[in-house]
Amino acid sequence: MRKKESSIEMANVMEKTLSQAIAERRATPSFDDSHVPDDDLKKILEAGLQAPSGYNMQPWRFVVVRSEEQKRRLRAASFNQAKVEEAAAMIVACGDADGWRNGDIEEMLRLGREGGMPENYAEQAKINIPNYLSNHPNFPMWLNRHVMIAFTHMMLMAEVLGYDTAPMEGFEEERVREVLKLPLSYHVVALLGIGHLKGSDKFYGGRFSMARTVFAEEYGKPLKI
Ligand SMILES: Cc1cc2nc3c(=O)[nH]c(=O)nc-3n(C[C@H](O)[C@H](O)[C@H](O)COP(=O)(O)O)c2cc1C
Incomplete structure (x- = not known):
């Protein structure tokens, strides 16, 4: 566990496996006053940014809140949940409804071309993506689904690194x-508290x-494994 160790010492600490992180993760009821070093915070954020998304459109945006003053304000906006103020870092996960209109398509294509995206794919994407998104039958659902994948990547990476987390x-x-x-184009999807558990974990x-x-092949049929 990384609890209360310096970032230099931490570099030598074994990460949890993903299976361990999933098995051991609990929604943390209360955090102690320890910090999350920048290196670890960066790893956690980068894990989120590696999430997959439809057309690689990455509509997620995150605000990291660490100052006491902002955490106090955020707590007040979060039904006074104490863990918002206790967490070493709060990540506010948002979706930008207008990103695709404001340069995200171009940036996605630029990155894609760097990685070898074929030019005919890029040309088609310029037409297909605005068509798809401007006619989407449930755009908030589209945003939400992507933000929550990135959010979950971050939550699990934090757990792998030995932190405790609280989704909210x-x-x-x-x-x-x-x-x-x-x-105004930002939808707030969920908050993620990161730190170290204080006291005992929840049941x-x-x-x-x-x-x-879980069903097999169609609704109602049991999966036999
Ligand atoms: C999207 C999401 C939102 C949640 N919101 C809150 C919240 O606002 N406050 C809270 O105390 N717990 C919140 N939880 C934690 C859940 O209550 C918790 O995950 C659930 O009871 C299962 O417990 P476990 O995660 O420890 O297994 C949230 C969990 C998720 C995934």
Whole structure:
């Protein structure tokens, strides 16, 4: 565990495997006053930015809140949840509804070309993406699905690095928007608290069985594995 060690010492600490991180992760009820070094925060953020997205459009945006003053304001916008102020870092995960209109397509194509995107794909994408997004039957769902994949990458990377995390949907979007001075095109999707657990962890709430949640081939047929 990385708890309360310097970043130099931490470099030698074994990361958890993904299986361990998934098994051990709990929604942290309370954080102690330890910090997240910049190197680790960067790894966590970069893990999120590596998430997949439709057409590689990456509509996610994140605001990292670490100052005491901003955390206090964010807490007030989050139904006074104490862990918002206790966390070493709060990552506010947003989706930008207008990114694709404001240069994201061009940037996606620039990066793609660097990686070998064929020119005929790029030309087609310039037409297809605006068509697809301007006629999307459920655009908030489209945004949300991408932001949450990146969010989950970050949460699990933080756990792999030995941190504790708290995902949160308990906030008032308009108040968060005001605190963070977000543009109107930004939707606030979820908050992620990162730090180290204070006290004991919450109980394990259990998970629904595969029989209840997983089907084979079509709805209602049990998967036999
Ligand atoms: C998107 C999302 C939003 C959540 N919002 C809150 C929240 O606002 N406050 C809170 O205390 N817990 C919140 N939780 C934590 C859940 O209550 C917790 O994940 C669930 O009870 C299962 O517990 P576990 O994650 O420890 O297994 C949220 C979890 C998710 C995934």
